[in-house]
Amino acid sequence: MFQKILVSIDTSASSEKAFEEALILAKATGGSLMLVHVLSTDEEDAPKLPFSQILDFSQILDDRPLKVYLEQWDVYEKKGLALLKSRTDAAIEAGVVVEFSQPTGNAGRKICELARSWGADLIATGRRRNSTFKEMVLGSTSNYVMHHAPCAVLIASSVPKAE
DSSP: OOOEEEEEOOSSHHHHHHHHHHHHHHHHHTOEEEEEOOBOTTSTTSOOOOHHHHHOGGGTTOOHHHHHHHHHHHHHHHHHHHHHHHHHHHHHHTTOEEEEEOOBSOHHHHHHHHHHHHTOSEEEEEOOOOOHHHHHHHOOHHHHHHHHOSSEEEEEOOOOOOO
């Protein structure tokens, strides 16, 4: 059934749920996982370019804002790798064959490209609950994946538990 499952990883609770579901499926079917964390400026915890300082003509020759941004990007990249490593370790501990990738770019496009080139049977991804306006303006990674994936898509949503 699902032998190659690509899992989109980020810091959201729905991403964690997608990973858990994919891990269960991989164990049940003897499948393998490809974990992907896309380095994207659209991600909530990604560093933002200091446009206000870049657009200030008097600061064009001052490269400090760019240096700070690059340092923040390095930290962001390392956090992504640490997240991938922890999920990789969990999959290995569960006896599932796993590999990972951390490309840079538009998350939806990169996920679909990797699924196509890796030959995924299923993409598991989380869904953030963005406002309709925010989703309309910025788009949604899960919506893009659902409409452009070369295979089946499992979209996990984390719903807060009632007390």
